[in-house]
Amino acid sequence: MNRPYQMTGRAAAAERTADRILDATLALWSRTPYDRLRLDQVATDAGVTVQTVIRRFGGKPGLVTAMANRALEGIAAGRADRAGDAPDRVLADLVAHYERYGAAILKLYAEADAAPGLAEVARRGRDHHLAWCASAFADLLEAVPDPEDRARRRAQLVVVCDATTWRILREEAGLSPGQVEQALGELLAPLLVPPGPVPPAPAPTRGVPARP
Structure with a gap:
């Protein structure tokens, strides 16, 4: 009888965990180049294990892409x-x-x-x-x-x-x-302002005698 509610609660908890991971990723990524961003630091900041991050997002490329999508x-x-x-x-x-x-x-x-x-x-x-x-x-x-x-x-x-x-x-x-x-x-x-006609180019001045 309570199983659907339990599953809903689990799903909601999983989503909250994912949000914490993505929040931590965004905070780190905003000040860290991609190649220096570490999963262990993301996990620590999110309060989860590295295995949880990998299980949910499949590694750093998937994690950063999910963060960017959100x-x-x-x-x-x-x-x-x-x-x-x-x-x-x-x-x-x-x-x-x-x-x-x-x-x-x-x-x-x-x-x-x-x-x-x-x-x-x-x-x-x-x-x-x-x-x-x-x-x-x-x-x-x-x-x-x-x-x-x-x-x-x-x-x-x-x-x-x-x-x-x-x-x-x-x-x-x-x-x-x-x-x-x-x-x-x-x-x-x-x-x-609506574009108007292109003005004509000025007439060439070659051959005009210079003023004394």
Whole structure:
């Protein structure tokens, strides 16, 4: 009679253990290169044995890939769809998002080839970023009739909103989050204007006599 409840309790306990292991892995991975991350340290931090980690995740590659998958799900869920929002609201939320997740996103991209499965997680993260940009600026993109102009404009929006752009402004330039938001707004401003015709090249001046 109580067996289903016991099994449910066991399953819930197993999930809590897995979450502790993944939490410990994320905490270590965020400050440790993949090749220096040790299962015994993960196990100690999670309060389990190495055998438990291996039994659940099959070793370090499977463990880190599972951690990255879970982190990506959380990152995607935290990056709300901003379709129809004003650009300043979009950028404010984007900067807040990168303040929380930017370092982890960039580390995933940097170590995508470190373990089997990480490259696929990184690819899905990139696809999510592209889809988010297309959705957040859908009205702008739909107003560009020429497909080549629209593709170029989409690529520019992706660059402005990329985590690497945030890192350069935040870490290398030393800007505050508010200043990063302003800088991104200034980069975005020209893209909010529909593209016009390419101006003609200036006429060559060869052969014009120099003034005395």
